[in-house]
Structure formats: structure tokens, C-alpha cells
Amino acid sequence: MEVVAAVLAWSISAVCQNNAAAQWLSPLCTRNNSAALANRLSSGALIYSPGSDGFIQATSRWSAYETPGIDLVVVPSVEDDVAQTIKYANQNNIPYIAVSGGHGAIITESRMQNGIEIWMNQLNTVEIDEDIARIGGGALSKAVSHSLWDAGKQTVTGGCECTSLLGPGLGGGHGLLQGRHGLVSDQFISMNVVLASGEIKTIDKTSDLWWAMQGAGHNFGIVTSVSVKVYDVQYSDWAYEVFTFKSDKVEGLYDNLNVHLLNNGSPPLNIVNYGFFMNDPELDPKPIIYLWVIQEGATSVDSIYTKPFHDLGPATTDIGSGTYLDVPRWVGWDNDAAPCQHVGLANTRFPIDIQSYNVQSMRKAYDLFTDVTKKTPELNGSFFLFEGYPLQGVKAIPSESTAYAFREDNLLISPVVSWVPSGSDVAQKATDFGKRLRQILYEGTGKSELHSYVNYAFGDETPQNWYGYEQHRQQRLLRLKNKYDPDRKFSFYAPVA
Incomplete structure (x- = not known):
């Protein structure tokens, strides 16, 4: 019986790797993916299947038009959970997309179908050390602003309390304090990013990828944490x-x-x-x-x-x-x-x-x-x-x-x-x-x-409308895309190519 069960599990896995088959075997494939993936994740990670309350909350969005097609939600509790999810998805030919506050409304996201949502909800820490804060990839703007304020500090965030720091930040990020300090992305010091290979890489200004992460970062990986500049509150009123x-x-x-x-x-x-x-x-x-x-x-x-x-x-x-x-x-x-x-x-x-x-x-x-x-x-x-x-x-x-x-x-x-x-x-x-x-x-x-x-x-x-008309910009983005994401795993949010 154990041999039969093993063969059956392998057969289901093989069939589910076929996207067309996965559409009509979706419930079976989802259960199979949940069990196999769960074995790779930390004890604090969560997996939500369609129909569960957690799945509904995780997949609700500000805009209900042209949304991603989600078969499974993974909620990482540590940064390695993101890496393990990507490795599993790559091995099983399953697309994936990261979500924080659910305000990504660009219709290119709807190209992701029968995929895994990586909901960054639990990666929400804010740790302050003098003039630097380490912020989790899923931390929302209100949590960031209020945590910093309690310590007499502030930084540039997006305006809405319910958007994440990194969602807007990877695309530049406008904010109330930008006149003093620049865009959200201008505050980045270093970051941990999970690349398309599943590798967790720590990068800063010495990396060739750093330039791209400040304005086109959605195209190159999932940022699990970022260190940003923080400033003393100059005016409280x-x-x-x-x-x-x-x-x-x-x-x-x-x-x-x-x-x-x-x-x-x-x-x-x-x-x-x-x-x-x-x-x-x-x-x-x-x-x-x-x-x-x-x-x-x-x-x-x-x-x-x-x-x-x-x-x-x-x-x-x-x-x-x-x-x-x-x-x-x-x-x-x-x-x-x-x-x-x-x-x-x-x-x-x-x-x-x-x-x-x-x-x-x-x-x-x-x-x-x-x-x-x-x-x-x-x-x-x-x-x-x-x-x-x-x-x-x-x-x-x-x-x-x-x-x-x-x-x-x-x-x-x-x-x-x-x-x-x-x-x-x-x-x-x-x-x-x-x-x-x-x-x-x-x-x-x-x-x-x-x-x-x-x-x-x-x-x-x-891409010219989003990232600039200069040929050198477009060429640089394309070179980095070919280097870090040659298979175009991160191509659902305003893709560079």
C-alpha cells in the first residue's frame, strides 16, 4: 500500500505540473501542493487553500479587476520560507507572486494564473538601531510610521496606512517627507532579496542589482527585509x-x-x-x-x-x-x-x-x-x-x-x-x-x-512609460533581467521585458 500511495502521489505531482491539467484537477493539485510544500516550511508558516477564511483574507484586493489567479497561499514566518516556496514552485512549474497590502492594481498581474501567492503578512517586523531601521518585507506603512514615531524617528513611506513600505518603495515611492529625504527607495541601505533561483541574497550599493531595485524592483525578486535610513523627528506639529x-x-x-x-x-x-x-x-x-x-x-x-x-x-x-x-x-x-x-x-x-x-x-x-x-x-x-x-x-x-x-x-x-x-x-x-x-x-x-x-x-x-525613455536605461534593465531572472519568473508587475 505504501508503494501504491507513493506512486499515486508522484503521479498526481507529475500531472499537476501541467498547467492545463491543473485547471481541471485544481482541488486535487492544491491538496498535493499543500502537503508537499508544507514539509519544506518553518513551523510558523501558514498555507491557505481556496475556500478557507485565511485564503479569502489573503487574496482580497483593493481592485477586483484583472486579478491574479491564486490556487494556494503561503504565509511565510521566516525569510527562508519565501526561498523554499520559490524553489518548490520552480521545481513544479508553478507561477508565484508576492503580495503585501493588496493594492497592486496593474492588470499585468492577471497574467499569473493557477499560481501561488506569497502573502508577506507575517514578515512585518520593525527593528530600530539609531539611524537605521530593519523592516520586514510585509510591514505596512502604519506599523512602520507608528513604530518609528514612538522612538522619535521617521522615514519616507507611502501615504496610505494600509500599503506596505516595500510595495511602493520598489517602484520609487512618493511620500510626505520626500522633500527632505527623497523617495522611499532613496532610503534603502541594504536588503535581503530572494531571487528567481530561490537564493537569498543580501545586496547593497555594491551590487549591480541595487540600481534596479530602486524603481523597478518588482522585476527582480521578493524583498524579505530591508534596512532603511531613519531620521529624528524634526517637527512634531x-x-x-x-x-x-x-x-x-x-x-x-x-x-x-x-x-x-x-x-x-x-x-x-x-x-x-x-x-x-x-x-x-x-x-x-x-x-x-x-x-x-x-x-x-x-x-x-x-x-x-x-x-x-x-x-x-x-x-x-x-x-x-x-x-x-x-x-x-x-x-x-x-x-x-x-x-x-x-x-x-x-x-x-x-x-x-x-x-x-x-x-x-x-x-x-x-x-x-x-x-x-x-x-x-x-x-x-x-x-x-x-x-x-x-x-x-x-x-x-x-x-x-x-x-x-x-x-x-x-x-x-x-x-x-x-x-x-x-x-x-x-x-x-x-x-x-x-x-x-x-x-x-x-x-x-x-x-x-x-x-x-x-x-x-x-x-x-x-517599459519606457514606466522606467524611462533613455536607451541606456532600458538596456541596463534588460541585462540585469537576463542575468538575475532569465526565465522571467518575476514578470507579472509592470515587466521590464
Whole structure:
């Protein structure tokens, strides 16, 4: 009987290595993979199969459109669990993808089918040693920010509390403190990364791979931990004013943003502006524009920055103050806010980095947004995001020193098209809508290049749009890809090739 069982297990394993067969033998293959893989993992690792509560939680995503096809979830408890999972998957011809906060919405991820999700949830430690912190690959931004704050420290993270440090960081990573310190990726000192071979490698600036991990890192491995620069908290006080504007203020608002806050590409070091327009029928039949002006090191925002917006005649205003940790709650980036909920909506983004606002283009985009969301009610939960962060720390770092290419761009713009998944018709309308909005902005730049922030990307962009148009950039990425991932195991998130 033992011989029969062994032969049967081998037969199942062999059949399950065939992706086509695995589709109709999925339940059997999943059980076989679970048992075989479990023997390789640490005692604290978890494996979730479809239908379990853990599987549902691990595979839920901010966007339910064009998602990866997951047959099994592995939750590593030590870094070697990631390596063992990759080795097992390679041996059995199973694709895999790493997930932290579940905000990766790029549609290229849907190319991963019948695969293993490596959920980094348990690799979430934050260890602080003077001016360096060692952070686990699955640590979310809130845990990082709050742990550092308790020690009188801070570093650059993404804005949302529910995204990981490394998810945005491997693609550059914008954040509130970037004016002082640069992008999230600019804080990296060293990292442990599991390569496509399953080898765990510790790299730093002496490695040829280091350049690529700062902007295109999703293509080269799974980072299980990273050491980052941390800084003493310089200013504990933060303040904000928030304005709402109606449709007649579009031109005045974006002109004021250009003149008074963007300041020819040299915005104030301690000022962040953030906003969006969306439908809010309780305030107005047409979309309402929201603008936050946020100041570091103040208990109230200096009027020199806000007076132009008061003079414009907002529909409403509000003010508040607190600490750095309060900012996500003010602007709707906290764990309880909509961007942190996984409720089954399709959310697609169409980003473009620009130098300054073309006021006429913003009017055209606003009018198109108004027209489409009224005529297509399925899309009226969409919004149009615009972000203006300080730039000094980002621009102080030579562009050629990292794979992140677009340091000279000043503004991050992203239409976010949201709908309840209900078939291909509305999905096509949503995609066309997002592309038309971005095309308006692109034409308004007057430039031949479209720069698209990889962490917000839709997925139909090119590697040039994500990683820069210079031939030497593309060639360097390709050489590194061929060296470290010749079989293209990491090619589901904005692939370089």
C-alpha cells in the first residue's frame, strides 16, 4: 500500500505540473501542493487553500479587476520560507507572486494564473538601531510610521496606512517627507532579496542589482527585509486647510496651484497639496473639487499659502492640526477610509507625471469626467487624483543613479476609474474613460514622452512609460533581467521585458 500511495502521489505531482491539467484537477493539485510544500516550511508558516477564511483574507484586493489567479497561499514566518516556496514552485512549474497590502492594481498581474501567492503578512517586523531601521518585507506603512514615531524617528513611506513600505518603495515611492529625504527607495541601505533561483541574497550599493531595485524592483525578486535610513523627528506639529470648489473655479484653482504652490518646480519644502474631484450630489450636481494644503511644523497653515484659495471663493473650508500620524486620517488615507477597503470594486488608475498644470486641459478633463459619470452611472464612483509633494530631496539625487527615472517631474496625476464588476461592457467603458482622461493631460504637456508612475499604472503602458525613455536605461534593465531572472519568473508587475 505504501508503494501504491507513493506512486499515486508522484503521479498526481507529475500531472499537476501541467498547467492545463491543473485547471481541471485544481482541488486535487492544491491538496498535493499543500502537503508537499508544507514539509519544506518553518513551523510558523501558514498555507491557505481556496475556500478557507485565511485564503479569502489573503487574496482580497483593493481592485477586483484583472486579478491574479491564486490556487494556494503561503504565509511565510521566516525569510527562508519565501526561498523554499520559490524553489518548490520552480521545481513544479508553478507561477508565484508576492503580495503585501493588496493594492497592486496593474492588470499585468492577471497574467499569473493557477499560481501561488506569497502573502508577506507575517514578515512585518520593525527593528530600530539609531539611524537605521530593519523592516520586514510585509510591514505596512502604519506599523512602520507608528513604530518609528514612538522612538522619535521617521522615514519616507507611502501615504496610505494600509500599503506596505516595500510595495511602493520598489517602484520609487512618493511620500510626505520626500522633500527632505527623497523617495522611499532613496532610503534603502541594504536588503535581503530572494531571487528567481530561490537564493537569498543580501545586496547593497555594491551590487549591480541595487540600481534596479530602486524603481523597478518588482522585476527582480521578493524583498524579505530591508534596512532603511531613519531620521529624528524634526517637527512634531502638522496642520491642514481643506477647500471645496465648484465647477466654475476649475481654471482659477489650477492656475493658483501653478503660481502659488508649485512655484516653477520649486515648491515649499514643508508644504504638501493633495486633492481630487469626484461626484458629491449633496453639495452640487457637478463634481466637487477637494484641495488639502498641509504644512509641516505648524499648528495652522501659513496664510501665504492659503490666501489665494480663500480669495478664489471656495464652497466650504475646514482647518485642523495634529501630528504627522494624523495626516492619513485628514485626507482619507487611514485604515478606516475607502482606499484601504477591499469591498469587491474594480479600481483602475491611469497615471501621468507632469511638470505643471495645463489649465485648459484640466478644464477639458473636468468636463469629460462630468459628462461620462453622468451618462454612465456605473462609473460615477470614480475620482480624479492630483498630488503635489515637495521636490527638493527627490531632485537632489542624480536621476541616473536609480532605475526610478522621472525625478524632474513635479506633479503626480491619476484618474481613478471605479465600478462594480458586472461584465465586459462596463469594463471597456471604464478603460476607455480612463484612457481619454489621461490622453487629454498628455496632449496638454506638449511633450512626446508619457511618464507614468509605475505604482499607479493601469498596465497597458510600455517599459519606457514606466522606467524611462533613455536607451541606456532600458538596456541596463534588460541585462540585469537576463542575468538575475532569465526565465522571467518575476514578470507579472509592470515587466521590464
